[in-house]
Amino acid sequence: xxxSKSLEMISKLVSFDTTSRESNMSLIKFVQxxxxxxxxxxxxxxxxxxxxxxxxxxxxxxxxxxVMLSGHTDVVPVDGQDWHxxxxxxxxxxxxxxxxxxxxxxxxxxxxxxxxxxxxxxxLETPLHLAFSYDEEVGCVGVRPxxxxxxxxxxxxxxxxxxxxxxxxxxxxxxxxxxxxxxxRGLEAHSSLAPQGVNAIEYAARLIAHLQTxxxxxxxxxxxxxxxxxxxxxxxTGVIQGGTALNIVPKDCRIQFEFRYIGSDxxxxxEAEIIRMAKxxxxxxxxxxxxxxxxxxxxxxxxPGLDMNVNDEVVTFVKQLAGRNDHAKVAFGTEAGLFQNxxxxxxxxxxxxxxxQAHKPNEFISLEQVEKGEAFLERLMDRxxxx
Numbered sequence: 001x002x003x004s005k006s007l008e009m010i011s012k013l014v015s016f017d018t019t020s021r022e023s024n025m026s027l028i029k030f031v032q033x034x035x036x037x038x039x040x041x042x043x044x045x046x047x048x049x050x051x052x053x054x055x056x057x058x059x060x061x062x063x064x065x066x067v068m069l070s071g072h073t074d075v076v077p078v079d080g081q082d083w084h085x086x087x088x089x090x091x092x093x094x095x096x097x098x099x100x101x102x103x104x105x106x107x108x109x110x111x112x113x114x115x116x117x118x119x120x121x122x123x124l125e126t127p128l129h130l131a132f133s134y135d136e137e138v139g140c141v142g143v144r145p146x147x148x149x150x151x152x153x154x155x156x157x158x159x160x161x162x163x164x165x166x167x168x169x170x171x172x173x174x175x176x177x178x179x180x181x182x183x184x185r186g187l188e189a190h191s192s193l194a195p196q197g198v199n200a201i202e203y204a205a206r207l208i209a210h211l212q213t214x215x216x217x218x219x220x221x222x223x224x225x226x227x228x229x230x231x232x233x234x235x236x237t238g239v240i241q242g243g244t245a246l247n248i249v250p251k252d253c254r255i256q257f258e259f260r261y262i263g264s265d266x267x268x269x270x271e272a273e274i275i276r277m278a279k280x281x282x283x284x285x286x287x288x289x290x291x292x293x294x295x296x297x298x299x300x301x302x303x304p305g306l307d308m309n310v311n312d313e314v315v316t317f318v319k320q321l322a323g324r325n326d327h328a329k330v331a332f333g334t335e336a337g338l339f340q341n342x343x344x345x346x347x348x349x350x351x352x353x354x355x356x357q358a359h360k361p362n363e364f365i366s367l368e369q370v371e372k373g374e375a376f377l378e379r380l381m382d383r384x385x386x387x
Contacts, residue, residue, distance in 0.1 A: 001367065001371070002367055002370040002371050002374060003114065003374065005114040006110060006111055006114045006115075006370060006374060007090075007092075007097075007370075008114075009110035009111070009113050009114040010090060010097060010102065010106065010107050010110040010111075010365075010370070011089075011090040011099075012030070012110070013027060013101065013106040013109060013110050013113075014088060014089070014090050014099040014100065014101050014102060014106055015088055015089060015090075016030070016088075017088050018073050018074050018075055018101070018134075019074065019075055019076070019077050019078070019100075020074045020075070020076070020077075020134075020135050020137045020138045021077070023051045023052055024052050024053070024073045024074060024134045025051065025052065025053060027073050028044065028052075028053050028054075028055050028073065028132070028134075031055055031109075031113065031132065032044065032055060034113060035057055035059075035116075035130075038059075038116055038117060038120060039120075040057055040058075040059050040116075040120075041057065042055050042056065042057035042130070043055070043056045043057065043149070045142070045145050045146045045149050047134070047135075047141075047142070047145075052134040052135065052142065053134065053142075054131070054132060054133040054134055054142045054143065054145070054146040055130065055131075055132045056129070056130065056131050056132075056146060056149065056150065057129070057130045058127050058128070058129050058130075059116060059119060059120065059124060059127060059128040059129075059130065060119070060120075060124025060125070060126065060127035060128060060384075061124065061125070061126070061127050062127065062155070063155070064126065064127065064155065065127075065155050065156060065157055065158035066124075066126045066127030066128055066129055066157060066158060066384070067126065067127075067128055067129065067157065067158065067159055067160070067161065067380070067384060068128075068129035068130070068131055068157035068159065068160035068161070068339075068345065069112050069128060069129070069130055069131070069160075069161055069163065070130075070131040070132070070133070070143075070160055070161070070162045070163065070335060070336075070339065071105050071106075071108050071109045071112075071131075071132055071133075071162070071163045071164075071351075072105060072132070072133045072134070072135075072136030072137070072140075072142070072143075072335065073106070073109070073132050073133065073134055074134055074135055074136055074137050074138075074142075075100050075101040075104070075106070075137065076100075076104075076137050076358075076359045078100055078361070081360070081361035082361045082362075083361050083362055084098075084361075084362055085098055085099075085362075086099075087099055087100040087363075088100060090102065092367075095366060095367045095368070096364040096365065096366050096367065097364055097365050097366075097367065097370070098362055098363065098364045099363065099364075100363055101363070102353065102357075102363055102364055102365040103165045103353035103354060103355070103357040103358050103363050103364065103365045104164070104165055104353065104355070104357075104358035104359065104363070105163055105164055105165055105351060105353065107352055107353055107365050107369075107370060107373065108163030108164075108165075108351040108352060108353075108373060109132060109163070111352070111370070111373045111374060111377060112130065112163070112377065115374070115377045115378075115381070116128075118381065119381055119384075119385060122381055122385035122386065122387050123385055123386040123387055124384055124385055124386075125384060125385060125386045126383070126384040127384075128384065129157045129160075131143070131146060131150075131160070133146055133335065136334075136335060139179075139300075139301040139303065140303055140333070140334075140335050140338055143335045143338055143339070144338065144342075147338060147339065147342050147343040150343055150345075151342075151343060151344075156343070156344070156345065157345050158345075158346075159313065159314035159317065159345065159346045159347070160314070160336070160339050160345045160346070160347040160348075161314075161318060161347070161348060161349075161350055161351075162334050162335055162336045162339070162347055162348070162349045162350075162351070163349075163350065163351030163352075163373075164332075164334050164349050164351050164355070165351055165352065165353030165354055165355050165357070165358060165365075166330070166349055166350055166351055166355070167352075167353070167354050167369065168322050168324070168350060168351070168352060168369070168372045168373070168376065169322075169324065169326070169327075169328055169350065170315065170318050170319050170322055170324055170326070170327045170328070170348055170349075170350050171306075171327070171328055171329060171330050171348060171349035171350060172227075172306070172307075172308040172310055172315055172327045172328070172329060172348060173225075173227065173228075173262075173263050173305065173306050173307045173308060173329035173330075174305055174306045174329060174330045174331070174332060174333055174334055174336065174337065174349065175228065175233075175260040175261055175262055175263075175305050175329075175330075175331050175332075175333060176260065176261050176263075176267060176303060176304045176305030176333070176337060177258060177259070177260045177261075177301065177302075177303045177305075177333050178258060178259055178261075178267055178270075178271065178299055178301065178302050178303075179256070179257075179258040179299070179300050179301040180256065180257050180258065180274075180297055180298060180299055180300060181254065181255075181256055181297075181298050181300050182204070182207065182254065182255045182256075182257070182278070182295060182296065182297045182298075183252065183253075183254050183295070183296045183298075184200040184201075184203050184204045184207070184242070184252070184253040184254070184255070184295050185200065185251070185252060185292070185293050185294050185295070185296070186198035186199055186200030186201075186203065186249065186250055186251050186252065186253070186286070186293055187249070187251065187289060187290045187292070187293055188248060188249055188250070188251040189248075189249040190247065190248070190249070191246065191247040191248060191249060192247075193249075194249055196289070197249030197289070198249070198286050198289050198290055198293045199249050199250055200242055200243075200250045200251055200252050200253035201242045201243055201250045201253045203253070203282050203285075203286060203295070204240060204242060204253040204254075204255050206282060207255070207274075207277060207278060207282060207295070208237050208240070208255060208257075210274070210277045211235050211236075211237055211257055211274065212235075212237075214235050214270070214273065214274075215234060215235035215236070218232050218233045218234065218235065219232055219234075223262065223264050223265055224262075225262045225263065225264055225329065227327075227328055227329040228262060228329045228330070228331055229330070229331055230331050231262070232262065233259060233260065233261040233262055233265045233270070234259060234260050235257070235258075235259045235270075236257060236258055236259070236260075237255055237256070237257040238256050238257065238258065239254075239255060239256035240253065240254070240255045240256075241253065241254045241255075242254065260331065260333075261305065262305070262329075263305050263306070263307030263329075264307075271299070274297070275297060278295040278297055279295070282295060283295055303333050303337060303338065304337040304338060304340075304341040304342075305333070305337045306334065306336040306337040306340055306347060306349070307340075308340070308346060308347065308348060310327055312346050313346070314346040314347065314348050315327065315348055317383075318348045318350050320379070320383075321350075321376050321379045321380055321383070322350055322376060323375075323379075330349070330355070332355060334349050336348070336349050350376075351373065352365060352369040352370055352372055352373035352376075353365040353366075353369050354369070
């Protein structure tokens with residue numbers, strides 16, 4: 001059975017509604033005050049209007065690099081989901097804790113916080129760095145300025161553990177992701193005079209068809225990495241909006257698409273191929289009817305992938321903490337890629353709970369996973385504390 005301190009902290013953190021559209025400041029202030037009561041100073045890295053903030057703190061010696069424990073404080077919405085209980089009040093049933101964020105990923109942060117008094121009492125020899133961010137669910141927004149802050153510190157973490165729900169499996173890689181908005185600008189005309197107009201929806205459809213062709217080629221030809229559950233780079237169109245009436249040649253159409261790439265794939269040629277299709281194939285046809293038409297493509301989120309060498313020190317270290325010899329890669333993205341690529345901090349992803357429960361109604365974490373998370377941190381204490 002998990003400790004009462006862990007269970008109380010999980011309940012406390014879940015009680016804060018930190019859906020990404022809301023502020024996370026109540027949770028962050030709670031954590032800051034909790035750390036202050038333990039004698040730990042922390043730094044807040046706010047967003048532009050101070051409605052949200054990330055928190056960074058060092059516990060233990062400040063003159064040497066240590067192990068960073070990282071997690072995000074925001075959760076996805078519960079709107080329209082069929083919850084059987086209040087999603088922001090933890091309910092224990094059938095050896096599970098139900099509530100939004102129990103799996104993704106407030107339980108990890110709660111376990112870290114609940115264990116800190118013991119870390120401190122055992123006298124840390126190697127410091128712990130805590131990095132709790134906002135708006136991970138909408139594109140790893142909060143971690144980016146925090147990385148800039150960390151890059152300016154005299155001492156940076158030696159390694160990082162991102163506590164996303166992996167059922168305590170050691171994850172050495174995850175896919176990168178680039179997301180795009182495209183605005184196809186056509187020319188309106190009466191549908192009886194369709195050849196005199198530029199049909200924005202039709203040109204959007206041709207761009208989407210090209211994306212689908214690219215996706216099929218990647219699926220058939222690779223490159224492949226069988227450590228991923230989906231072993232190749234994927235291309236996907238998720239949203240399309242356009243047109244006003246059936247008898248009007250549509251002037252505007254907007255689409256949203258993305259690709260998620262494996263570590264051995266280069267995202268730049270993929271992006272270049274999409275731009276080439278838009279600018280060199282489709283736009284000249286559009287301009288032949290009206291030069292004011294065109295296709296504007298904007299990258300709205302660039303989240304690099306994680307691709308750690310399995311022989312890296314952090315991989316060996318975390319395998320020992322998790323009591324495992326295996327490793328894997330996942331298709332979902334995390335902050336680890338940003339820490340590795342923009343912060344130069346070696347990372348692995350490992351935490352309690354299952355990603356299969358994330359974002360669903362009646363999200364839960366099993367008590368067994370909470371216990372495994374506690375055991376993980378106890379082994380970490382043995383490695384970084386004097387007693």
